[in-house]
Amino acid sequence: MLHAVLTAIGLMASSAMASDWIEAEWSGGSGKTPLTVYGTFDLPVFKPLLEAFSAQHPEYQLRYWLASSTAIDRHVSGAQRPDADLVFSSAVALQLRSVNGGQGLAHDNAPDAWRARLFPLAVEPIVAVYHTERAPWIDQVKSRKHLTELLTDRQSTTRATGVMYDPRQSGVGYLLATQDVEQSSAYWPMLDAIGSSGGWSLRCCSAQMIDSVESGAVDLAYNVLGSYAQARVQANPKLAIKVFGDYQLVMPRTAWIPRWSGNPSGAKEFIEFVRSDAGQALLPAGSRLNQLYRQVGAPRKSIRLTPALILYLDPAKRRQFLATWDTVVNPID
């Protein structure tokens, strides 16, 4: 009892120190050796996994700090980097830049790992969400190109409004937009078509994007994280998930062990645990690694772990991309 209280006090103290950028925290295990994980995975989703690992490894005092990917990257890359044993983020480009720069510690190689240092622990399929009453016709849309044709056809009366990530506000949104650009020549015409039709709204996060669809403000939320969409669609039958048939982006949630980790062996055990069948079973079905190999009616394009990802982080490249973006997208809201 006393121990729990002391732990709680300790947690309050440390959270007070880090409160400006930490969104949530979880602590488990009464061990002496700390094992600190910085992650972007929402706590309610990730908690079963944390609890299972902590039960299996009571020798560690496991701490999970939830923060935004940009905040985590800013602190981990900064001069005053926090004590971290594992950096677990969905911002794969930022993750790759850290490891490419030599910040990661090598672990056993795996076929899907990069340089034995960056390991996918989960995936996030990217989907679109639409309102079934407001825009039932979206169900019949085959691909991005098809959507563009439907909206730009002179005889067509179909109009559509859309919402997507603001690439200036959201790291994930910027990553998904740039991946769409590299993936398909149908991307810019589609943005142009909706922009000319009903117009685009831009939001910071998946939740707000789905909110806009739910409230009836827009017809389509483009590039939403699959795990959020799944939860919201289950809660509201008026919402539906749309996967375009030309391709579906899949974003890997990756982890790496910082060179300065005080408990690299614990971090390696954590990686092994999450990647094991038992660990994967505790993740939402759509987020498991084996999702990559599941056929869903569209070719799944996992964002490849290559150093090319760091190009879009380059201010010069970012400036160029956003300049193009601004010529195509004129947000109405």
Added chain:
Amino acid sequence: MTMSTKLPSIRRQLITRLMTLLVLTVVMTFIATRQVAFSSLQQAQDQSLSAVAQVVADSLVMSDGRVDFTLPYPAFEVLAYQGPEALFYRVVGPASETLAGYADLPVLESNSETLVYRDVEVRVFQIEKRIRNDRPPVKVLIAQTQDELNKTVTSIASRAAFGLVGIFCLVAALVFAALQSGLRPLRHIERALSERQDDDFSSLEFDAPAEVTGLVNTLNRSLEKHRQLLDRSRAFIAEATHQIKTPIASLAAEADLLAQEAPAPVKSEIAQLAIHARQTSRLAEQLLTRAALRYREGLQHRKRQPIAPLLDSVAAGFEPLAEEKDVAITVISEPKNCVFDAVTLREALVCLLDNALKASPNLGDIQLHAATQPGGLEISVIDQGPGFAADLPPGTGLGLELVRGVAEAHGGSFTHSHREGRTCCTLYLPQ
């Protein structure tokens, strides 16, 4: 015969040298393959790095007074396909300002260079492009680590080295098999020489490889020389035996005759001379017989013949001396035809009878007894003498060695015993 100085075995020498050669070649192959593989893979890496740098350099333009360019995502992704290497790049403007990429990536003096960047070795490729003639060129740098490249190089070199070890083992097995079969003729010669009779000097007859033919021929020539030498010795001894025996025998006979007729004052000296002459004659006979024995070709002169006449003739030869001491010589010969060599057996019996007569007391008797025994012929000379001293030294002039030599030349044996006042010398000759 002295042992020749022992040199290490050919096999051991071969193993030592092969192993040394193996280690040297494997190490050299590993190093050489590494170098070749490394330089060719690095060349390939340089080419891809330069291609990407070229693409960036080609995109360089001036727009609104600013340097503008593209960082092509697919081109960089192609680099990643060649192996999970860390990648660094930098675009340096005319005023040495960093336009994009890693600002701490050092600018090169040359096109390509391997240097340590962020604690790891990286290969850097640099391209310069002048956008305006009046300003310094823009530099595009692309760099990659060489982890995978080094892994591949080591794997290639190891495979080459292992392959070489395999080939070497095969060669070593073949060399040893060849050595084994090459040494086989030598073992044949060894066996042929050790198995043959001492006096067999015939040529070695078997097919030998060219390398061993010389040895076999030399051996055969040497054998032939020995055979000729032996033949000459035999001829000489036969000649000497014939030439010396007769004059000494007649010398002894004439000395005997002279002793009987000599006047009293010198009679005893002459008699002494006669005795010495006879002894010399006996000694000469013995020596010559022994020599003849040694050089006789085995037992080629053995043949089946009556034994009684030989015994009678030997006994008759001692009749005069026996009469002087009143010793009776009895010959008992049970078997009729036996296999023996008459010349040598006569010498042996003469020797034994001589000894017996010298040892016999006056009025004694001597038996010369031939008897058939299971598997052989036994000839005994029995007298009443005191027998031989227990520790009879060789070369006592009693001729026992000659007797034994004769017995052994016949494949038999010689024994003597003393029992109940009688001495018995026995020759056993297997039939």
